[in-house]
Amino acid sequence: MSNLLRFPVLYCTIKTTDGKTLELENNLRPGSDLLFTFDINFNMDATPPESDASFINTSQNMRNYLKAKNQIAFFISYEAFGKMLIGSGKIKSVDPIQYDGVTTTVPITFSAGQDFSNISAKSIQKEKTKKVGHYKRVKVNVKGKTVKRRIHYYSDEDGKRVGHYKEGHVHIAGKTKIKRTRYTVKKKFYSNLSFKKGVKPSVAIKKIAKESGIKISSTKLAENKPFKKGYTVSGKPLDAINKLVKRCKSKMFYDRDQLKIDDLKESKKTHIILDYSSGLLSEPSYSDDSDSGEELYESSSYLLPQISVHSTYEVRGDFIKKTLVAQSGTYSFDGTQPTMTVDGAVAK
Known part of the structure; x- marks a missing residue:
């Protein structure tokens, strides 16, 4: 199958805040012009990962689209799979044009999803007055x-x-x-949001998210035991939700550009087997996560966007055969064959 993964076509779509759209196509056949490169990250954190891209020999029309707050998305099309989304997000910053005497480059940074970490604690507090x-x-x-x-x-x-x-x-x-x-x-003061005895964490999470404007696309909790003594929220709303999620033995993370809460009981099945005939580039290396104590294996292969955060895949090297769940990784394209590096935990 690896021959079907050679010479993919890469696409970049940029949509402005007023609805205009530009699509760029990188055809990797010999002799084609290189239009862009990228390093697109994913992980299981509660804040959206930042990624980088660079645009080569841009025209003025193209630079008009490379503006902060515009939406950007990258796709890849293989003969074996067809067109697939690699990553998307909102442009955060655009660096000045770089010139090496031959080539001009415009580097940008974009974020895969809305960042809710800066929403203040006051957004979920009630304002009161007292004498x-x-x-x-x-x-x-x-x-x-x-x-x-x-x-x-x-x-x-x-x-x-x-x-x-x-x-x-x-x-x-x-x-x-x-x-x-x-x-x-009369003096103003702010009262923390609180919940009575018997209220479930799922209700508290939904209330905090609604009051603060945090958008959670889906919620699955491994545990949802009611509060025995009531519960008072403290700190920023995203941190407060994350504390409750951990209390329920679950995880909050970004999947593509959507914030999700998951019980981690079931991962996304990709049916992808990484071996040397299907895109694996080197023998997976072992490491351990010092925070969780999990066994991790780092794999390098051709870029397969089906393998993303919390998805299951199988690695078959010469000495390692494991079923893994993706924890973090980077999709990379430097002008040659698109690749990816993924850290996967052993599936339980």
Whole structure:
């Protein structure tokens, strides 16, 4: 079958924000012009992977399409399989034109899916007000007044000075004094989203996603046990959802450009067997994931977009025969044969 994977046709489609579309075709037959190259990444993270592409000897018309926020997609067509999507996303940045004296190159970066990681915690909090007491010191003018007061006076009696008292009126002058006064103001505060005892995590995830605007294309949870003591959300909404997903022994990741939650019980079956007659380029190498402790095998082969995140495939090298589930990888095209490198965990 490997002969049917030679000389594929690569396509790039760019769609502007106002609906205009440009399609580029890279025909790998000898003598054809090279229009673009790429490294398109995928993984099982909760944030969309970033990928790179470069456009060769671009015209001004083509550069008009290479703008941030425009949608971009790459496809490959083999004689064996027909036209298939490799990856798509939104252009994030466009670098200045590079020139080496012969060739001009325009590098871009694009993201496969909408990034929800920057949505603030306030998006799922309720704004409330409460009265808060404060004190301040103010000057108060006290008016003068005449008051009745017992007056002490002296008189001489038989040559002696004797003190006496009498009732009289005394005027007290006005003055300014400092007085401590209490007052109240309305102060805003934000209340965290909370759920009562007995609510299931699936309900909480749906509520958080709706309140924050996070779009989740599908949800499958391995566990969905109700909260025993209620649950209060904290932090950014994407982080809060991810905590609940992990609590339910599941995984949140991007599949192409769609955010999904999966119980990992069933992977996507591709029926792809990678051996030296079907595109495998070298003997798979072993490594282990220090975080999960899983056995991983890195495979290099011709580019087969059927193998993507969380898809099952079989590797048959000279010394290794394993059924694997794709965890991460990169689809690459440098102007020659399109290839891919995939890290797969042993299927359970």
